[in-house]
Amino acid sequence: MLKKRIIPCLDIKNGTTVKGVNFEGLRNAGDPVELAVKYEQEGADELVFLDITATVEDRKTFAGLVKEIAAQLSIPFTVGGGISSIEDVRRLLEAGADKISINSSAVKNPQLIYELSKEFGSQCIVVAIDTRLTDGSDLIYVRGGRLATDLNTVEWAKEAVSLGAGEILLTSMDGDGTKNGFDIRITKLVSDAVNIPVIASGGAGTPDDFVKVFNETKATGALAASIFHFNEVPIPELKQQLKTQKISIR
DSSP states (O other): OOBEEEEEEEEEEEETTEEETEEEEEEEEEEHHHHHHHHHTTTTTTTTEEEETTTTTOOOHHHHHHHHHHOOOOEEEEEESSSSHHHHHHHHHHTTTTTEESHHHHHHHHHHHHHHHHHHHHGGGEEEEEEETTEEEEEEEETTEEEEEEEEEHHHHHHHHHHOOOOEEETTTTTTTTOOOOOHHHHHHHHHOOOEEEEESSOSSSHHHHHHHHHSOOSSSEESSSHHTTTTTHHHHHHHHHHHOOOOOO
């Protein structure tokens, strides 16, 4: 069985870390380089960097900032935002990313998943899924959660795997920033449906939320932002609690 991973997320806007609720009401959460160093020192297993307005602003991810952060890290580093080509991925890998995350561009052109996994290997390709329960259906949202599609979340996850995705980053928009706990229902549905690692995201508020998502779903990673940024749940304390609950962690 894969050991569970604790993954802080840096949502970046204009070069600064931000955090909101349900993808709205963003507030400043600190310097991304300083936060990255802090999380490495505290024992985070991986770090995710999402340039959350790159797609909406129709521009590429800040490669310079990626390079600056990567220079401080030894843990795996995933970067996403505005990635739509082999050249984009190569540029970010050269800047120091270990994995890249694609979302809107994969929905727009599913073949991109195949092309990138063939070029760089599946282990490098994370498909990020932003999902929301809409009129009784789990639907995919794109462009930073601004635009609904008619894609079913579980079916899209399965298609992404068939095209070569190596990992899924599953964000419940309903849970995002609420601190009411991970969305166990959709996380279980997706992690049961695919045979690759799934990272649960959206809603973490307490250590018990991590215990629950790891015990009740097949998610192998759990991602959070504000509770780490504002030191509400220090990573060392979280890991200690997971150990006392007999959850195998990195």
